[in-house]
Amino acid sequence: MFNDRSSPLSLLQTRRSGKPRDLIAPGPDEGQLRKILEVAQRTPDHGKLAPWRFVIVPLEKRDALAALLETAYRAEKPDAGRLEMESMRQFAHQAPTLVVALSAPVEGSKIPVWEQELSAGAAIMNLLHAAHALGFAAGWLTGWASYNEDVRAAFAKAGERIAGFVFIGTAGREQEERPRPEYDNIVSVWDR
Template identity: 75%
Template sequence: MFNDISSPLALLHTRRSGKPRDMIGPGPDADQLHAILAAAIRVPDHGKLAPWRFVIVRADQRAALAGLLTDAYRAEKPEAGRLEIEAMEQFAHQAPSLVVALSSPVAGSKIPVWEQELSAGAAIMNLLNAAHASGFVGGWLTGWAAYSDAVRDAFGTADERIAGFVFLGSPSREMEERPRPDFETVVREWTK
C-alpha cells in the first residue's frame, strides 16, 4: 500500500525512531540541519507564540556537555557509581548531531500552557519527520537530563523545560520496525 517512498504519506509510514547510540555519520551538515529546523517550526501554533526553541550542540561542544551532565548528576546524586557517570558521558557523545528542544511557553498569554506544550511536541515531531525526509534517522530522548534544573539552566531559563534531546545521524544497521498499536484499538468513530 505504501511502497512508493516518494509519496509523502509513504514517507510518514516509514519513519522510525533510531537509537542514538547506534547512529553513525554522516549526520546533517549545517545547511541540512538549517533546512530540517526550518521545517520543524512550521507547526500549529495557536496565537503565533513560537513556544519552543532549539539549541544546537555542535560536535566540538560534546565534551562540555558531558562535563555539564556529569557535574549536574553528581550534584543530585553524590553516591553515583562509575557506570552512572559513564552513562552521562556516553549520552553526551552519541550520534553525529544533537539538538536540544525546549518548551518555552509564553507566560500571561491567553493560550493555555498545555496548547503551547503540544506545539513544542509538534515541532519536535516535524524535526524528526524532516530528518527522515532528508535521509537521516532521529531519536528523541528525555531521561534524567531533561528533568534536571542544572541542565535546563545551561540551555534555557527557569520558565522553560527541556522537551527532549533530539539526536540525528545515519543508521549503523537496518532499522527494525517496532510493534504498533492496532488501528481499531486507538481509533473509533464518535456516536451520540
Template identity: 70%
Template sequence: MFNDTSSPLSLLQTRRSGKPRDLGAPGPSEAQVAEMCAIACRTPDHGKLAPWRFVMVADAQRDAFAALLLDAYRGERPGAKQLELDAVEQFARQAPALVVALSSPRLGSQIPVWEQELSAGAACMNLLHAAHAMGFAGGWLSTWAAFNEQVRDAFGAAPERIAGFIFIGTPTRPQEERPRPDLAVTVRKWTP
C-alpha cells in the same frame, strides 16, 4: 524500507525512531540541521507564539555537554558509580548531531500553556520528519537530564523546560519495526 521517498505518505509510513547509540556518520551538516529546525517551526501554533526553541550542540561542544551532564548527575546522585557516570558520558556523545528542544511557553498569553506544550511536541515531531525526509534518522530522548534544572539552565531559563534531546545521524544497523498500537483500540467512532 528506510526513507522511502516515493511519495509523501510512503515517507511518513517508513519513519521510525533511531536509537541514538545506533546513529553514526554521516550526520547532517550544520546547514542541514538549521533547515530541519526551520521545517520544524512550520507546526501548529495557536496565537503565533512559537512556544519552542531549538539549540544545536555542535560536535566541538560535546565535551562541554558531557561535563555539564556529569556535574548535574553527580549533584543529583553524589554516590553514583562509575558505570552510571560512563552511561551519562556516552549519552552526551551519541549520534553526529544533537538538537536540544525547549518548550518555551508564553505565560502572559491567553493561549493555554497546555496548547503551547503540545505545539512544542509537534515541533519536535516535525524535526524528526524533516531528518527522515533528508535521509537521516532521529531519536528523541528525555531521560533524567531533561528534568534537571542545572541542565535546563545551560540552555534556557524557567518557565522553559527541555522537551527532549534529539539525536540525528545515519543508522549503523537496520532499523526494526516496533509494535504499533492496535487501531481497533486507539481509533474509535464517536457515538452520541
C-alpha cells in the same frame, strides 16, 4: 523499509526513529540542519507564539555537555557507580548532531500552556520528519537529563523546559520495528 522517501505518505507510514546510540556520521551539514529546523517551525501554533526553541550542541562542545551531565548527576546521586557515570558521557556523545528542543511557553498569553506545549511537541515531530526526509535517522530522547534543574538551566531561559534531546545522524545498523498500537484500540466513533 523504514523512512521510505518515495512519497510523502510513504515517509509517514514507514517513519521510524533511530536509536541515538546507533547513529553514526554523517549527520546533516550546516545547510541541511538549517533546513530541518526551518521545517520544524512549520507546525500548528495557536496564537502564532512560537512557544519552542532549539539549541544546537556542536561536536566540539560535547565534552562540555558530558562534564555538565556528569557533575549534575553526581550532585543528584553522589553514590552513582562507574557505569552510571559512563552513561552520562555516552549520552552526550551519541550521534553526530544534537539539538536540544525547549518548550518555551509565552506567559500571559490567552493560549493555554498545555496547547503551547503540544505545539512544542509538534515542532519536534516536524524536526524528525524533516531529518528523515533528507535521508537521516533521528531519535528524540528525554529521561533524566531533561528533568534535571542544572541541565535545564544550562539550556533554558526562565519558564522554559527541556522537551527533549534530538539526535541526528546515519543509522549505523539495521533498524527494527517496534510494536505499534492496534487501530481499534486507539480509534473509535463517537456515538452519543
